[in-house]
Amino acid sequence: MSVAGTYNTTVKSPMGDQAGTFTVEDNGDGTFSGNMAGGMGSMDVEDGKVDGNTLTWKMNMVVPMPMTLECQATIDGDTLTGSVNAGAFGAMPVSGTRA
Numbered sequence: 001m002s003v004a005g006t007y008n009t010t011v012k013s014p015m016g017d018q019a020g021t022f023t024v025e026d027n028g029d030g031t032f033s034g035n036m037a038g039g040m041g042s043m044d045v046e047d048g049k050v051d052g053n054t055l056t057w058k059m060n061m062v063v064p065m066p067m068t069l070e071c072q073a074t075i076d077g078d079t080l081t082g083s084v085n086a087g088a089f090g091a092m093p094v095s096g097t098r099a
Contacts, residue, residue: 002026003050003075009036009096011084015064022080022096026050032057040064055082 004026011018020038024045027033032048036059043059053076059069071094073082078098083091 003032003053003055006099007080007096008099009038009080009094011038011092011094013086013092014089021099024048024055043069061086 004024007022007024009020009022011020018038018040020036022036023034025033030050032045032050032055034045034048036043036045040061040063043061046058046060048055048057053074055071055073055075057071059071061067061069067087070085071082072085073080073094080094080096080098082094084094085091
């Protein structure tokens with residue numbers, strides 16, 4: 001099962017649930033590219049890695065403050081679950097389903 005696809009996601013943040021769209025493009029060499037678009041704008045995936053059905057990546061958030069987010073998610077069929085680590089704000093759960 002490919003991890004590639006578009007996922008409708010929800011990040012449970014200190015500012016409430018943040019709905020977004022997470023696009024995953026499997027590069028076929030253990031890496032992936034894509035982006036997360038939502039209420040806080042669009043952030044490109046950086047350093048995206050695929051290990052089986054587990055994704056790890058970073059994103060540079062600009063709003064409401066500049067910060068590097070470290071993310072991890074597991075794809076199980078059409079379901080995505082994981083976390084977004086926002087430094088001092090800690091880890092925020094992320095979940096989603098394939099669109």
